[in-house]
Amino acid sequence: MTDDASTDAITPDTKDWTWVLDEACPECGFEAGRLEVEDVAPLVRDSLPRWRARLAADDARTRPAPGVWSPLEYGAHTRDVFRIFDVRLTSMLESDDPLFANWDQDAAALEDDYASQDPAVVGRELEAAGRAIAGRWDVVTPDQHERPGRRSNGSVFTVRTLGQYFAHDLVHHLHDVGA
Template sequence: MEPSIPPDTKDWTWVLERPCPECGFVSSDVEPDMVGPTVRATVPRWVDVLGRDDVGVRPDVATWSPLEYAAHVRDVFVVFDGRLRSMVEQEDPLFADWDQDAAAAEADYAHQDPTVVARELELAGGRVAERFETLTPDLWDRPGRRSNGSVFTVRTLGQYFLHDVVHHLYDVGADEGPVL
């Protein structure tokens, strides 16, 4: 088993207020109707990442391998699909806590099969993209809350979610230009 990566304790919701200085993502440029097509545009890049010879190699002891990042993004697709669904179907839902670091350790991201991760990432990406693509503008301001008290609308949830997907392409060196 790989050594543990130090947990990411940042509250990344700040990306809703200002551009990300690392990856250049500007959340305020993203409308909910752009999220689905942008997710679809990222999926082939993630599949390409999973085909690399060094997919399982960590660049250093404190950084996930491309495989681990891809497995994380696959799970981000699933988690945010559920959160979006609850925001559309419920009044002001409270999202269950999701500890991404615990999920990575429990699912042993470092030793998953890249071919399986690619297939699962494609399926999960397609599902969350479709859910965003079926939204109508009257749903964009529906609220939801994270267990730590952060409040989102469908609009800001999409912006926050998409930053995660795009930022991790940057993390693995697969940000060959804009996806928006």
């Protein structure tokens, strides 16, 4: 285990994770395709105490292995996922078939220096962003579930599948940090 993230380069994740909409994730076991839109907000809210506890742990800055993010880095990433998906969901609810701006999660981790951030600050920001995105999911109505939106790589989502994809990201990263 290491606290020195500067010497442990992370291999960028170039996988297209949209397959999790059709099958269970073999790493975390989550079956995103079974999730209903109404379940997204409670899932987010239920994750917040788990993140808070994990980010408050003494080893929050420690990478479990070379090239693997620390809980702090995963927490900062999850905070940003909450923010990005809040923007994406809002655009799907307010616009017809929006094209999402590209987001390079690995570049964001380097540019924002996730490893050097304060775990307590990240915890507060993650909680605020989580409450915001949960609130956004709370107001989605059944007639909005099939509204479309597209990623820059051409992947097409509906509000329903965006929620499922987003939920998998959340569950998977809790699994990554053992929370």
